[in-house]
Amino acid sequence: MIKKTSWLVATALTVVFGAAAQADWKPAKPVEFIVTSSPGGGTDNFARMVQSIIAKHKLMEQSVVVTNKGGGSGAEGFVYTKVAAGDPHKLTFGTNNAYLLPYVAKLAYKPSELTPVAAMALDEFVLWVNGNSPYKDAKSFIEAAKAKPETLKIGGSQSKDTDQTLTSLIEEATGTKFIYVPFQGGGAAGVQLAGGHIDGNTNNPNENAGQWKAGAVTPLCVFSPTRLQGGAKVTATMGWSDIPTCKEAGIPIEQFQMPRTVWLPGGVPQEAAEFYADLLKKVSETPEWKEYIERTSQTNRFLAGEELKRFIAEDDVKTSKVFEREGWIVR
Amino acid sequence: MENFASLLHGFGVALTTYHVALMVVGVLLGILVGVLPGLGAPNGVSLLLPLTFTMDPVSAIILLTSMYWGALFGGSTTSILFNIPGEPSSVATTFDGYPMAKQGNAAEALTLAFLSAGFGALVGVILITVLSGWVAKFALRFSSPEYFAVYFLAFASFVGLGGTSPFKTVVSMGLGFAFAAVGMDTVSGGLRLTFGLNELLSGISFLIAVIGLFGIGELMLTMEEGLRFDGIRARVRLRDVVRTIGTMPRYWVALLRSSVIGCWMGITPGGPTAASFMSYGLAKRLSRRKEAFGKGEPEGVVAPETADHAAGSSAILPMLALGVPGSATAAVMMGGLMIWGLNPGPMLFIERPDFVWGLIASMYLGNMVAVLVVLTTIPLFASILRIPFAIIGPIIVIVCFIGAYTVAGRSFDLWLALAFGLAGYLFKKLDYPIAPLVLAMVLGDKAEDAFRQSMIMSKGSLSIFWSNGLVATLISLGLVLAFWPLLSMVLARLTRPKTTSATA
Numbered sequence: 001m002i003k004k005t006s007w008l009v010a011t012a013l014t015v016v017f018g019a020a021a022q023a024d025w026k027p028a029k030p031v032e033f034i035v036t037s038s039p040g041g042g043t044d045n046f047a048r049m050v051q052s053i054i055a056k057h058k059l060m061e062q063s064v065v066v067t068n069k070g071g072g073s074g075a076e077g078f079v080y081t082k083v084a085a086g087d088p089h090k091l092t093f094g095t096n097n098a099y100l101l102p103y104v105a106k107l108a109y110k111p112s113e114l115t116p117v118a119a120m121a122l123d124e125f126v127l128w129v130n131g132n133s134p135y136k137d138a139k140s141f142i143e144a145a146k147a148k149p150e151t152l153k154i155g156g157s158q159s160k161d162t163d164q165t166l167t168s169l170i171e172e173a174t175g176t177k178f179i180y181v182p183f184q185g186g187g188a189a190g191v192q193l194a195g196g197h198i199d200g201n202t203n204n205p206n207e208n209a210g211q212w213k214a215g216a217v218t219p220l221c222v223f224s225p226t227r228l229q230g231g232a233k234v235t236a237t238m239g240w241s242d243i244p245t246c247k248e249a250g251i252p253i254e255q256f257q258m259p260r261t262v263w264l265p266g267g268v269p270q271e272a273a274e275f276y277a278d279l280l281k282k283v284s285e286t287p288e289w290k291e292y293i294e295r296t297s298q299t300n301r302f303l304a305g306e307e308l309k310r311f312i313a314e315d316d317v318k319t320s321k322v323f324e325r326e327g328w329i330v331r
Numbered sequence: 332m333e334n335f336a337s338l339l340h341g342f343g344v345a346l347t348t349y350h351v352a353l354m355v356v357g358v359l360l361g362i363l364v365g366v367l368p369g370l371g372a373p374n375g376v377s378l379l380l381p382l383t384f385t386m387d388p389v390s391a392i393i394l395l396t397s398m399y400w401g402a403l404f405g406g407s408t409t410s411i412l413f414n415i416p417g418e419p420s421s422v423a424t425t426f427d428g429y430p431m432a433k434q435g436n437a438a439e440a441l442t443l444a445f446l447s448a449g450f451g452a453l454v455g456v457i458l459i460t461v462l463s464g465w466v467a468k469f470a471l472r473f474s475s476p477e478y479f480a481v482y483f484l485a486f487a488s489f490v491g492l493g494g495t496s497p498f499k500t501v502v503s504m505g506l507g508f509a510f511a512a513v514g515m516d517t518v519s520g521g522l523r524l525t526f527g528l529n530e531l532l533s534g535i536s537f538l539i540a541v542i543g544l545f546g547i548g549e550l551m552l553t554m555e556e557g558l559r560f561d562g563i564r565a566r567v568r569l570r571d572v573v574r575t576i577g578t579m580p581r582y583w584v585a586l587l588r589s590s591v592i593g594c595w596m597g598i599t600p601g602g603p604t605a606a607s608f609m610s611y612g613l614a615k616r617l618s619r620r621k622e623a624f625g626k627g628e629p630e631g632v633v634a635p636e637t638a639d640h641a642a643g644s645s646a647i648l649p650m651l652a653l654g655v656p657g658s659a660t661a662a663v664m665m666g667g668l669m670i671w672g673l674n675p676g677p678m679l680f681i682e683r684p685d686f687v688w689g690l691i692a693s694m695y696l697g698n699m700v701a702v703l704v705v706l707t708t709i710p711l712f713a714s715i716l717r718i719p720f721a722i723i724g725p726i727i728v729i730v731c732f733i734g735a736y737t738v739a740g741r742s743f744d745l746w747l748a749l750a751f752g753l754a755g756y757l758f759k760k761l762d763y764p765i766a767p768l769v770l771a772m773v774l775g776d777k778a779e780d781a782f783r784q785s786m787i788m789s790k791g792s793l794s795i796f797w798s799n800g801l802v803a804t805l806i807s808l809g810l811v812l813a814f815w816p817l818l819s820m821v822l823a824r825l826t827r828p829k830t831t832s833a834t835a
Contacts, residue, residue, distance in 0.1 A: 039377055039663040048670055052384045067740065068377075071533015072515040072522065079529045105515070105522055108529050153788060159520030181475075181787050182518050184780070191653050197474035197788075210676015216471075295672065328520075 025271035027062040027089055034067055034081060036074030036094040041185065042123065042204065044068065046260050047093040049292050050120075053283045060279060073097060073158055075107050082109035084265040088272035091117070092263040097161070099316055104160040104328045113266045116312060117273055118280045119259040119303040121293055123204045124228060125166055126243065127220045127251075128212075130196050138220040138249035141200065145176040154178045155189040155198040160328045163189070166202045166223065166256050168322050173252050193217050204258075205240065205297030221249035223256035228297055240297055257299065259311065277304040338460055341688030344389060345696055353390060354397040354693065358701045361401020362708075365418070366409055372402035372418060372660040380667050388671040389689040395667060396647075396693060399660055400452070400701040403643060407444045407636060408705075408712055412437060413727055415546040415734075419537055419773050420603035420639045423611040425545060426766065427624060427631025434627050437713040442575040442706065443629055444636045447586060449702035451637035454590040455597060455644030456694045463648065463680065470598055470649045475784035476795050480805035481596070482778035485605040487813035488612040489770055497816065499763045507771025510535050511779075518783045530743035537772050538738050543748040544765050546731040548755020550724060572709050582633045585614055589634045593641025598649065603642040604773050608766075610638030644694055651679055651687060 033051060037043035051064045069077035074097045081092040092098075092114070099111035127138060135141040145152045156163025159182040167180050181198060183189045186207035193201045193208075194216035201208075205228070211217045213234055222228055222243045230240040246253050262280060264273055283289055284302045293300045303311055323329050344350075364375035376395050383391035406418040411428035424444060431440035490500065513524045514534030525531040579586075589610040596606035614634035615624040624631050650661045653676065668675050673683060680687050715723065735748040758765050789795035797803040811818075 039666055041666075044666055045669050048380070048666065052670065055384075066377075069533070069739075073520070075515070076529075076532045079532065083529075104520055107532075108527075150790075159516075159518055161520070179787060179790075181784055182520075183784070184517055191471065192474055194653075195471035195474060210674045210678050214677035216677065291672075295674075 025088075025269060025275050027060065027275075029089055030063045030065055031060070032065050032067060032090045034069055034077045034090060034092040036070060036077035036092065036097065037068070038070035039068050041070065042206070043074070043093055043095060043260070044070075045296075046120075049289070050093075050280070050283055053286050053288050054279070056288065057282075057286060059282050072105070072107075073101060073161065075101050075105065075109075078114065078263075079107065079109050081263060081265050082113045085113070086267040087265055088268040090265055091276060092265075094261050094263065095123070095162070095258050096261065096312075096315055096319070098261055098263055099312060100319055100323075103320055103323050104330060106330050111316075115264040115266055115268055115273055116308050117262045117264055117276045117304065119261045119301070119308055119311065120280060120284055121260045122257040122299040122301050123206075123260060124297060124299060125162070125202050125223045125256050125258070126205055126208070127170075127200060127202055127223070127246065128190075128193060128208055128217045129200050129220060130193055131215045131218050132196070133199070133218070135220065136218075138244075138246060138251050141220060142174050142176060142251065145178060146174070149177040150179055152178050152200065153181055153198040155181045155183055155192050155201045156203075157184070157186045157189060158182055160323070160326075162258050163202050165319060165322050168326055169253055169256065170251060172322075172325070190217070206295075209234070209297070219243045221246040221251060223253055224299070225255050229299075230294065230297065259303070259315070260298070280304075334460055334463060337684055337688045338692060340685070341690075341692035342695075344685055344689035345393065345692040350390060350393050350693065351696065351700070353394045354697045354700045355704070357394045357397025358401035358404075358697070358704050361398040361403075361701075362405040362408075362705065363401075364398070365402035365405020372399050372406075375402055376660055376663045376667075380663065380670075383667060384670060388668070388673055388683075389686055391667065391671060392664070392686070392690050393693045393697070395664055396690065397697040397700070399643075399664075400697050401704075402660075403640065404445060404448065404701055404705045407448065408441065411440045411444060411632070412712065412715060413546065414549045415727075415731065416541055418603075419541070419769075420607050420643065421635075422541065422545075422604070422766070422769050422773075423607040423635035424632060424639075426611065426635075427626070427628050429549075430625070430627035431629070431632065432713075436627065438571040438709055439575045439629070440632055441709045441713060442572050443579075443582075443632045445702055445705045445709075446576065446579055447582070447589070447633040447637040448640040449698055450586055451590050451593050451639065451641035452644045452698040453695070455594055455641040456691065456698070458594050458598075458645050459648050459691055459694075463652070470653055472801060473599060475781045475788065476798065476802045477599075477805065479778055479781035479785055480796065480802050480809060481599055482605065482774050482781065484805055484809040484812065485609050485774060486770065486778070487809040488609045488616075489767060490813050490816070500767050503758070503763050503765065504767040504771045507768035508775045508779075510540065510768075511772045511775030517776075517780050518787075530741060533739070534776075535747065535772075536738050536744070537769075539735050539744050539747050540751050540772055541769060542731050542735050543751025543753075544755035544758070544769070546727065546734075547748060547752025548759060548765075550727060550731075551752065551756040552759055553720065553724070569710060572706060578629075582630060585630050585633050586637055588613065588617075589637035590641045593638035593643075594645045596638070597642035597645030602646065603639045604770075606642035607635035607639040608770050611635045640698075644698070647690075647694070651675055651690075652677055 033047050035044050035047045047066060051066055054060050054064060069080050074094055077092055078098060081090060084090045098114060101107060102110060129135050129141060135144060154167050156167065164180050167178055171177055183192065186203045189201045190203055190208045190211055192198050194211045208217050212219065215235065223246050227245055228240040228243060233239040264276065281302055361375065365372065375398055379395060379398060383394060403418060406416060406421040407424050410416045410421045410424040411432050414425050414429040416422045416425055428440045428444060513531055515532065516523050592610045593606045596602060611631060611634050614630055615621060618624065618630060620628060646661065650665060665675055673679060673686060731748065732745055735744045738744060755765060785795050796806045
């Protein structure tokens with residue numbers, strides 16, 4: 001009994017002091033949000049959503065200034081963050097490109113020069129085909145690709161980025177070969193599919209939602225371990241939760257998701273990273289954030305600290321294997 | 332007819348005191364950011380965006396689009412008065428607008444620009460109203476080969492335009508392509524021409540080049556020529572404005588032709604920049620006064636302005652209906668739409684008709700408000716030219732550098748602007764045309780991406796450019812335009828002996 005009480009007291013003390021330690025550090029001037037995409041991109045929406053929630057709920061005393069540094073697929077923003085080493089008033093928003101970009105392009109920063117703060121959501125990938133296409137499920141699509149290798153065209157955003165990586169994983173898992181066509185962004189790849197100029201794409205749910213509602217594109221399967229949330233019907237017959245997982249549908253890929261990540265420059269005090277992790281945690285608990293997650297059909301998952309580091313390490317190993325196989329790695 | 336009922340409903344939404352007040356505020360703010368080169372519409376709209384989070388989506392988009400119209404008008408103003416285009420699409424306006432201002436006809440040039448811009452925008456909006464369903468479907472037929480064909484058409488309509496040698500045009504265009512290639516390449520994901528400089532990762536901004544080539548380069552020339560603007564003695568009265576309005580019907584052919592080009596490029600979606608260049612090129616080619624172009628020909632102002640605004644307003648349609656932003660500003664607005672909880676795409680017309688038709692109605696009203704506001708302030712703008720050069724010159728330098736800095740907030744860009752200024756001065760001295768360089772810089776990387784995507788799709792076969800009627804027509808038209816100077820020379824050679832033998 002005594003033992004248990006003392007343990008409780010100890011925990012209580014740690015919690016109190018832990019909280020006090022976190023409260024020690026506070027931004028002393030306006031915080032710059034660096035967005036590693038151009039205005040209107042997925043990362044831009046993510047950062048501006050966080051900005052609007054912080055402002056609405058007054059979660060921080062200091063104001064927020066958003067700047068877009070999307071050049072070089074976001075490399076511009078990460079190099080800028082690296083140069084700002086030791087400045088805890090610069091928060092950088094990205095995806096897994098933060099630690100994957102330096103593999104495929106010769107850049108002036110290393111992932112170890114950034115401080116990971118949090119991952120706030122996992123964006124999903126769905127295999128889509130044109131609404132009038134003869135392929136009604138993932139199996140028939142893969143069969144068609146097998147029958148005629150290097151004829152079906154899969155479009156995606158940029159080169160050697162998530163979409164092309166996923167296309168390569170599909171090819172490896174099913175023994176097929178596609179023609180990958182890189183476009184400027186997921187929006188363009190969505191319109192090209194709706195217009196029937198390509199045979200498929202691997203857009204995020206949000207990028208194709210409008211076209212799906214209009215019947216211009218059809219989802220075949222989602223690269224997630226479980227089906228998507230959301231019971232409401234999007235079209236007359238289907239809703240997000242009616243899309244089978246790719247594993248169910250016969251493409252043996254367990255999971256392919258893209259984390260939405262937040263970073264600080266290197267060499268900042270530990271307390272600063274904890275302050276922002278705490279702040280972002282509060283953001284992720286607001287109804288507005290839940291509404292954003294639901295509207296964009298992402299998976300709500302908050303990662304910080306050790307958990308985040310483990311996630312990054314795993315994703316890094318998995319993806320760099322694909323880069324290695326495709327010969328994309330620059331040295 | 333259904334569309335007109337919806338439009339009337341839209342006017343009901345847009346015509347409230349609150350919304351009209353928002354339009355006036357938006358237009359004024361827009362003129363302000365448009366007049367400062369570098370700040371421009373995309374940055375202005377981004378700055379204003381956070382303020383709209385708490386607003387109703389219809390009010391928010393009315394404020395933002397009004398700001399966009401204002402910025403476009405503001406951009407034309409600096410093009411004409413100082414040879415500094417505020418937006419890529421107003422570059423073509425400088426070709427004849429600035430010479431007109433130098434000759435003392437600033438008021439006439441500004442009035443023509445604003446009126447033809449208003450006319451173009453109106454045609455664009457009418458097109459949206461009438462054809463909204465059909466146009467959205469048509470844009471879906473565009474894939475990479477079609478895009479390339481459209482860009483090629485824009486380049487082709489520009490070849491052989493300048494009075495200078497075609498060789499110089501090619502050199503200038505080639506330099507533009509090289510500048511456009513700097514940064515990360517979409518198709519290969521590799522870095523090009525960055526020489527290990529982090530500042531070049533995001534490429535060279537078109538605006539920096541323009542501020543240097545036109546703004547600073549022009550100032551150096553003015554300094555050399557005796558430190559004065561030629562327009563200083565120009566008197567500007569409201570009467571001049573009214574007189575110019577009376578001359579507008581004279582340009583009906585140019586107005587109609589440019590509106591058609593603008594709408595076509597807005598929908599297809601080649602964009603306002605390609606539209607204004609192409610329109611200027613065709614106007615010069617088809618005009619009886621070819622020689623006057625580039626030296627202050629009014630039609631050289633009317634043509635690009637009309638096409639620019641016709642394309643700018645009709646380009647809103649692909650953004651709403653397909654979720655593809657046609658310009659940087661449209662991309663920012665689309666980000667806004669998503670934060671307000673609206674998904675751009677085919678379903679927007681069905682799910683939120685109040686928003687869509689409110690926006691379209693506000694485009695009619697916003698443009699009228701903008702034209703009225705800018706017309707009444709022309710004497711004010713034009714009187715800037717009467718300020719002695721010793722005062723206005725340094726101010727322009729400061730504005731240029733502030734503009735160059737605001738593009739991305741980097742001091743490196745200031746040096747870049749200075750370097751482009753020197754280049755612009757040398758270009759003028761050696762009689763190399765700047766326009767082909769600018770055109771290549773704006774459309775070069777897009778054209779390259781489209782070409783290489785086409786090649787990936789066809790596994791390297793050029794036949795993809797003749798694979799359907801649409802792309803075949805576009806590319807054939809482009810080829811004819813590109814080789815027209817050569818063709819007409821050959822034709823002249825072939826026909827001449829006949830005529831001589833006939834007379835003999």
